[in-house]
Amino acid sequence: MAQIEVTIRLLTLGQLLLLALICLRAWNRGLITRLAFLLSLGVGSYLILSSPDIPVGPDTLVFPVILFFADVAPYLIWAFALALFQDRQTIPLLFAAIFLGAGAIDWSITMFIGPQSAQPFHVVHRIVALVAIGHAVYVALKGLKDDLSEQRRRFRSIFTVLIAFQTTAVLTTELIFGFEGVARLLTLINVTAIFALTTGFNLSMLSLRDELFPEALSPKPQTDKLPPQDRHLQKQLDVFMSDGGYRRTGLTISALSEALDVPEHRLRKLINRHLGYRNFSSFLNKFRIEEAQQLLKDEAQAHIPILTIAMDLGYASIGPFNRAFKDLTGQTPSEFRQNGEASILEK
Numbered sequence: 001m002a003q004i005e006v007t008i009r010l011l012t013l014g015q016l017l018l019l020a021l022i023c024l025r026a027w028n029r030g031l032i033t034r035l036a037f038l039l040s041l042g043v044g045s046y047l048i049l050s051s052p053d054i055p056v057g058p059d060t061l062v063f064p065v066i067l068f069f070a071d072v073a074p075y076l077i078w079a080f081a082l083a084l085f086q087d088r089q090t091i092p093l094l095f096a097a098i099f100l101g102a103g104a105i106d107w108s109i110t111m112f113i114g115p116q117s118a119q120p121f122h123v124v125h126r127i128v129a130l131v132a133i134g135h136a137v138y139v140a141l142k143g144l145k146d147d148l149s150e151q152r153r154r155f156r157s158i159f160t161v162l163i164a165f166q167t168t169a170v171l172t173t174e175l176i177f178g179f180e181g182v183a184r185l186l187t188l189i190n191v192t193a194i195f196a197l198t199t200g201f202n203l204s205m206l207s208l209r210d211e212l213f214p215e216a217l218s219p220k221p222q223t224d225k226l227p228p229q230d231r232h233l234q235k236q237l238d239v240f241m242s243d244g245g246y247r248r249t250g251l252t253i254s255a256l257s258e259a260l261d262v263p264e265h266r267l268r269k270l271i272n273r274h275l276g277y278r279n280f281s282s283f284l285n286k287f288r289i290e291e292a293q294q295l296l297k298d299e300a301q302a303h304i305p306i307l308t309i310a311m312d313l314g315y316a317s318i319g320p321f322n323r324a325f326k327d328l329t330g331q332t333p334s335e336f337r338q339n340g341e342a343s344i345l346e347k
Helices: 002-025 031-049 063-085 093-112 119-142 150-177 184-207 228-242 253-260 264-274 280-297 306-312 318-329 333-346
Strands: none
Touching (some): 002 031, 002 184, 031 063, 031 184, 063 093, 063 119, 063 150, 093 119, 119 150, 150 184, 150 264, 228 253, 253 264, 280 306, 280 333, 306 318, 318 333
């Protein structure tokens, strides 16, 4: 059994090395690629460190580096999920500081105080890691319906969740059985699962590289390549939006497909591949924020509260409106209105 386990570990490490090399070659394609590179180092370090048969002890030169990447591997999964599945390829700095801080503290105590004294901190570290993985699952599932890319939706709903469950199982097992007393059979099952997930991830990289690691946050519009049936659909969509359909509160891609009487997958493909939007909310925000700018500039509308404007444009609350407005304009609605008033006074 030990020989089988070592063989699977080595095969997995080989795949992770391939993934790291692919990501290095595509390093300039953005945050997602860089996080995938770091994640491959994290998973690889965990496979080395958790093996009783691979001789990398505390006295070896590479041990501190391997220990660090193994400690932060769950947080790299979290960061990768947020960068891949959110509109903005950014990571919340506060959460990143908390999560990476937990990993760094666990690493420091293990290195400078000793593994035995660090056991209570290992428990805290695993609990924080479980919180991070839970948040990654939440992010993946929250935006599932809003995601316009069919390939990324499948990746989001199946592969990432499987990774999260695998990581959760590992962390939970370590909390229950300790960090060095896990039975060989459970270790073999764990390593086999990681091998399967790594294989699936690499296959996804090959077939969905442009979807998972885009050159830009949004795909380039391809309006000149529209087939005739999609040109008709785009005209329908343009009419719906010009008539103010985007103001409907709670409008979803499913509701829009019903309103236009077209299959949802065709509408997703049109907005994603041909119009250049990753998520349906980004598509809606373009129309809503453009009108909001006009309303906030209008002197006749100066007495209308910003909340009222947001609600009239289809937002259920002020928070999403403020975030969308700042993402697209670089200012909050209040700042935008004040700046508009200032420019009028200067004239």
